Amino acid sequence: MDFSLSPEIDGLRLKVRGFIEREVMPLETDRANYDDYENIRLDLLDEMRAKARAAGLWAPQMPKQRGGLSLPLVGWAAFYEEANRSIFGPVVLNCQAPDDGNMSLLDKVLPSEEMKDAWLQPIIDGKVRSSFVMTEPHPGSGSDPGGMMLTKAERKGDRYIVHGRKWFISGAAVASHFILVARTSDDPRRGRSALHYRKDDPNWRIVRRIANMGPDEHGGVCELEFDGLEIPLEHRLLEEGDGLKITQIRLGPARLTHCMRWLGLAKRCMEIAGAYVAERQAFGAPLGSRESVRMMLGDTAKRIHVGRLLTMHAAWLIDQGDRAQREVSMAKIEVAEVLHRAADTAVQLTGAKGYSKDTVLEWIYRYARCARLVDGASEVHQMVLARHYDRLGNDFWRWGA
Ligand SMILES: Cc1cc2nc3c(=O)[nH]c(=O)nc-3n(C[C@H](O)[C@H](O)[C@H](O)COP(=O)(O)OP(=O)(O)OC[C@H]3O[C@@H](n4cnc5c(N)ncnc54)[C@H](O)[C@@H]3O)c2cc1C
Numbered sequence: 001m002d003f004s005l006s007p008e009i010d011g012l013r014l015k016v017r018g019f020i021e022r023e024v025m026p027l028e029t030d031r032a033n034y035d036d037y038e039n040i041r042l043d044l045l046d047e048m049r050a051k052a053r054a055a056g057l058w059a060p061q062m063p064k065q066r067g068g069l070s071l072p073l074v075g076w077a078a079f080y081e082e083a084n085r086s087i088f089g090p091v092v093l094n095c096q097a098p099d100d101g102n103m104s105l106l107d108k109v110l111p112s113e114e115m116k117d118a119w120l121q122p123i124i125d126g127k128v129r130s131s132f133v134m135t136e137p138h139p140g141s142g143s144d145p146g147g148m149m150l151t152k153a154e155r156k157g158d159r160y161i162v163h164g165r166k167w168f169i170s171g172a173a174v175a176s177h178f179i180l181v182a183r184t185s186d187d188p189r190r191g192r193s194a195l196h197y198r199k200d201d202p203n204w205r206i207v208r209r210i211a212n213m214g215p216d217e218h219g220g221v222c223e224l225e226f227d228g229l230e231i232p233l234e235h236r237l238l239e240e241g242d243g244l245k246i247t248q249i250r251l252g253p254a255r256l257t258h259c260m261r262w263l264g265l266a267k268r269c270m271e272i273a274g275a276y277v278a279e280r281q282a283f284g285a286p287l288g289s290r291e292s293v294r295m296m297l298g299d300t301a302k303r304i305h306v307g308r309l310l311t312m313h314a315a316w317l318i319d320q321g322d323r324a325q326r327e328v329s330m331a332k333i334e335v336a337e338v339l340h341r342a343a344d345t346a347v348q349l350t351g352a353k354g355y356s357k358d359t360v361l362e363w364i365y366r367y368a369r370c371a372r373l374v375d376g377a378s379e380v381h382q383m384v385l386a387r388h389y390d391r392l393g394n395d396f397w398r399w400g401a
Contacts, residue, residue, distance in 0.1 A: 003312075009075045012060075016082040016093070019055055023048065024086040028360050038215035038363060040088040042174075045218075048092045049126050059094045061104055061257075062124050066116070073253065073315035077260045081308075084264030085271075087360050087367075091218065097261075098170045098217075099123055101254030102130040102179055108249055109237050119177060119196060128176035129219060132250065137167045137223070143380045145181060146188060146244055151226060153182035153195060155240075160184070160195060160231045162204070167223040173209050174219030175199065179250075180231075181243045192243025195231045203228040214367050253318065255328050255375045259311040259335035262371060265364050266304050266339045269346035270297065272359050276350045293349060300345050307335040326388045326396070329381035336371035336378060343368045 005013065027033045027040065027048075035041045040048070052058055060079045062068025071079065076095075083089035090096035106120040122128040135142055140150040151164025162182055172178075176199045184193040197204075204227065209220040237246050274297060277288035287293050314327035343365040347354035354361045372378045389396050 005074070005078055009071070009078050012057075012069070012071075012075070013078040013082050015055070016057055016079055017085070019052065019057055020082060020086050020089050023051060024088050024092055027088060028086060031357070035218075037218075037220060039218055040091060042218065045088075045091060048088075049094065052093050053126075057093050059103070059124050061095060061100055061253075062107065066107075066121060067124050072319045073256070074312060074319060076257060077308075077312055077315045080257055080260035081264040081267070084261035085268045087215075087265070087363055089264070090261055094124070094126055095257070095261075096217070097254065097258060098132050099130050100257055101250050102132055102177070104253050105179070105237075105246065105250040109246065123177060129171050129174045130177040130179070131169050131172045131175040131219070133166050133169050133172075133178055133180040133224060134247065135168050136165060140165065143377055145192065145247060149181070149183045149192060151180075151182045153180075153184050153193060153231065155184065155233075158233055160193075160233070160236070162195075162226040162229040162231060164226050165207075165224065166226075168210065168221045169224055170217050170221055171219035172206055172222035172224060179237070179246075181247060184240055184243070187241065189244070190241030192247075193240050194237040194243045194246035196235050196237065197229060197231050201229060201231075203230065214370055215363050248323075251375055252323060252325070252328055255332045256311060256314055256318070258371070258375060259307065259331045260315075262335050262339040262368075263304060263308050263311065265368070266300075266307070266335075266342035269342040269361060269364060270300055270304070272361055273297070273346035273349040273354075276353065280351075287349070296345050296349060300342050303338045303341060307331070307338040310334050326385055329376075329384050332376065333378045333381045333385075336368075339364075339371050340368045 027044070033041055033044055059068035060071045061076055064070040080090065080095055083093050083095055103120060103123050106116065110116045110119060123130050134145055136150055139148065141148040151162065151166060153160035153162045162180065164182065178197050178199070180195050180197060181192055182195065183191055185191040205225055207223040207225050209222050212221060274288070277293055278286060280287045310327065310331040314324045314331045317324035317327055343361065346361050347365050350359065350361060353359060356362065
């Protein structure tokens, strides 16, 4: 069993690390570099993205012939973890949610190179941003998209006509390409379909950008209304009724890339807290010499390692052609907790400074709260794991009975 990274992946990882430390982290300290929603200013982002592309650190999840790096998933894991040691890192290197999940999905399911040129390439090139449109406000569907989805795409001749409402759609206010999951029949298994459309298509609108507790992605999280949006049949992804399949194809790797990024953020929390307690004196000794402080640091370090093992194992399984459903669920539950605990511990150890905006800790702390909700709440993943356990018994752990 070899847990090491290949020399190529490790070399790339070190390049990402150098770029993030040299070019991106210094931007975090000046509030003038932030937009109104606490993300990197868009004009500055363009400048930084040009630097990232020139350094060969761009869209690691995409094929080389389309401008990416053709990495296996374990390579993504190393790259993403280094990228998100800075809160601005992923978006600078074009490996941020939701675009990275949308790009991977479109690369897998679009049927021709011409369609990829039209719908995927502009996202890879950083010319447009994209959104994945599934969740609905009450009484529509949230955790259970197979259940209560109310947004309907009705087939009329050569097109679908869409009516309904969605919300919490990341990036919608800056996106140009949208992937929509809507109800096409009442069949519980085959009643959802995925369709793509463009920003300028008529008969839909952004109702509002939803104010929330987090620092926001570019384009925020938005509520959308569809009032007769027309989507040609050829803009359906896979077959009619494959909406839930599309969701699974997208969310498996997309959930895991969240974990990869969150490990980077968790490590950054430890770095900031570790540096603080090494220097800060109280009651005649550095804080970092107190046993209770050392236990907090040791425990957080251990949790990050557990999270990384789960993430890397799931990534490795996917690289072997496995869907790794239960491994992805385990990683998602665990790493969301790891991030939350790391941010909370780091704020605690850093005292008032951790509560201030002088470091990125309070940003990460607020952001971390959405980790247990997005792409499946932790409880839903636990429910899924229990189903696997019911079915597999001791084979749940894969070495077989
Ligand atoms: C910052 C952010 C960005 C998002 N971006 C997107 C996006 O780009 N596109 C998109 O489509 N959606 C997006 N979402 C929505 C997200 O995927 C949903 O919030 C998530 O799937 C949960 O759905 P819900 O909010 O409707 O919760 P609900 O389904 O209403 O569930 C509420 C709570 O009930 C509990 N629960 C639910 N089911 C079970 C169960 N079976 N057993 C036990 N407990 C359960 C969980 O604790 C859950 O948190 C985003 C959400 C956030 C917060």
